[in-house]
Amino acid sequence: MSQTPFPDPLALAGRPPTPAEAAAWLEPDDLGQLGRLLAAAGAARQRWQADAVELCAIVNARSGRCSEDCAFCAQSAHHHTDAQVYPLLSATEIAQRAERAADCGALRFGLVTSGKGCPSGRDLDEICRALELIVKRGRILPCASLGLLNAAQARRLVEAGLRRYHHNLESGPSYFPSICASHAFEERVETVRVAQQAGLEVCCGGIVGMGETPAQRAELAFAVAELAPQSVPVNFLSPIAGTRLAHLRPMGALQALAALAVFKLIMPQAQIRACGGRAQILGDLAPLMFLAGASAAMTGNYLTTQGPQSQRDLAVIAALGLRPVLPPREE
Numbered sequence: 001m002s003q004t005p006f007p008d009p010l011a012l013a014g015r016p017p018t019p020a021e022a023a024a025w026l027e028p029d030d031l032g033q034l035g036r037l038l039a040a041a042g043a044a045r046q047r048w049q050a051d052a053v054e055l056c057a058i059v060n061a062r063s064g065r066c067s068e069d070c071a072f073c074a075q076s077a078h079h080h081t082d083a084q085v086y087p088l089l090s091a092t093e094i095a096q097r098a099e100r101a102a103d104c105g106a107l108r109f110g111l112v113t114s115g116k117g118c119p120s121g122r123d124l125d126e127i128c129r130a131l132e133l134i135v136k137r138g139r140i141l142p143c144a145s146l147g148l149l150n151a152a153q154a155r156r157l158v159e160a161g162l163r164r165y166h167h168n169l170e171s172g173p174s175y176f177p178s179i180c181a182s183h184a185f186e187e188r189v190e191t192v193r194v195a196q197q198a199g200l201e202v203c204c205g206g207i208v209g210m211g212e213t214p215a216q217r218a219e220l221a222f223a224v225a226e227l228a229p230q231s232v233p234v235n236f237l238s239p240i241a242g243t244r245l246a247h248l249r250p251m252g253a254l255q256a257l258a259a260l261a262v263f264k265l266i267m268p269q270a271q272i273r274a275c276g277g278r279a280q281i282l283g284d285l286a287p288l289m290f291l292a293g294a295s296a297a298m299t300g301n302y303l304t305t306q307g308p309q310s311q312r313d314l315a316v317i318a319a320l321g322l323r324p325v326l327p328p329r330e331e
Contacts, residue, residue, distance in 0.1 A: 006033050009040035009265065012244045013208055022218035022262050026255065034254055041261035041293030043269040049295035051323045054271060055313060056108035056143070057101035057300045061130075062088040063125070066114040069182045070170065072207060072237055075114045081242035088113065091129035095137070102140040102327045104310035106299060107261035110135065110143040110203075116183065118146040118153045128160035135161035140327050142202060148183070149191045154198035165195035166203040168233065172219030175212045192227050203231035203272070208259045209251035209281070210237050217259065221266045231296065232270045234263055236277030246276075250277075253285045264293025271296045287316045 006029065007021045014147045017025070028034040064085030066075045085169050089097075096111040111130060113119055117125060127144070134142045144157060145166035154165070167189050168174065174290050176185040187321040194205050204227055206220045224232055247254035251259075256278075264272045274282075274289045282289060289297070299310040 010263075012265065013181060017262070017265050019215065019222060021124075022221065022266060025262050025265075026214040026217050028258050029252060031254075031295050034258060037258055037261045038292050041264040042291050044264050044296050045272075045290070045293045048211060049271065051321065051327055052325050053290065053297065053317050053322045054108065054273075054296040054325050055106045055299045055310060056110060056273070056296065057104065057106040057310075058110040058112050058145070058298065059094055059097040059101075060084075060114075061111050061119055061127075062086070062113040062115070063095055064114055064118070066116065067182065068116050068180060070094070070160050070180045071168075072179065072210060074240045076243070079243045081240060088119065088123050088126055091126050091133055094127075094130035095133035098134045098140050098142070099137065101300070104300065105314055105326060106289050106310065107141060107325050107327050108164070108240070109140045110144050110145055112145040112166075113147065115147050117148040118150070120153075124153065124156065127157060131157065131160040131162055135315070138328060145203075147191075148187055149194050151194055151198065154194050154200065158198050158200060162200060163204055164201040164231070165192075166231075166233070167191045167195065168204060168206050168235075169212060169220060169223055171212060172206075172208045172216050172223050173295040174219060174262040175210075179220040188266045189223075189227070192229070196201040196227075201231070202227065202229045203233060203273070204229040205231075205233035205263075206273075207235040207236070207237055207276075208250070208256070209277075210245060211248055218262065218266075221263050224263075225267050229267075229270060231273050232241060232267055233273040234260055234294075235275045235296070236281040238280040250281055251280050256281045257285065257288055260289055260292040260294050273297060287320060289316075290320055291320060 069078045074081040143164040272294045274294045275298040
């Protein structure tokens with residue numbers, strides 16, 4: 001039970017919340033408090049996104065052997081997990097995966113590679129060929145999550161047709177050193193700014209439930225807000241055996257819904273995107289994520305874990321009277 005007074009989220013009247021308010025809202029004591037929080041976040045979603053919901057899908061285009069020591073990650077070479085290890089998929093295979101994602105109703109398709117930084121040399125050439133194939137078909141919007149990025153790499157990706165770059169902050173600055181020691185929080189911020197300077201939209205969020213305090217969880221949301229991303233993925237830690245966070249108890253579904261709502265109230269114009277761990281953490285309460293302010297979700301499988309299937313997501317969206325933003329029809 002929280003010992004902090006629970007401010008009324010419905011009394012914001014359009015102003016942004018304070019860090020103290022956000023931290024208090026992240027630990028609701030009962031359904032009454034959570035209900036008021038969800039009502040405020042849902043009103044923000046209705047104002048800025050109305051009834052539209054975006055689905056996105058990803059491909060784990062290069063898996064495993066990452067040099068970084070991120071505590072949550074099954075693909076880190078510092079951990080012993082069952083994650084697959086394989087080199088970069090071919091441009092043709094990546095483009096085929098994008099087609100299947102479009103067939104399942106995804107509007108956006110993210111090309112993800114393991115590793116600290118953006119691939120170079122032949123791997124970057126192959127990624128650019130994949131982007132060109134996806135753009136040529138015109139059925140789905142291409143995104144990429146390739147790690148730390150420099151200006152030359154960003155320009156190359158833009159020339160190949162990339163529309164949006166994904167790079168999470170993962171945690172707020174005060175807790176980040178507990179999660180990753182092999183690179184700095186500021187490097188992640190700089191990558192987001194490099195992508196923006198190249199003309200890319202950005203998808204930037206993090207992971208909640210990694211042992212951080214409510215204040216540190218709120219700190220992550222405010223750090224993301226400073227970067228003004230178009231899309232904010234909120235991931236929920238589902239501890240993976242073999243990682244440094246395997247011992248943690250997963251956060252409760254009500255805490256997860258509160259996190260979505262708080263991110264929405266801090267960034268009302270952005271699309272709050274429910275991503276990794278939502279099936280495991282939210283369980284039967286997963287449809288409530290849209291009432292908590294989410295207007296987007298990642299569908300299908302994630303990098304190393306299973307995710308909800310798109311048909312189920314589309315059925316939930318329809319049952320709530322919401323409207324999926326569908327990819328263009330093939331002519």
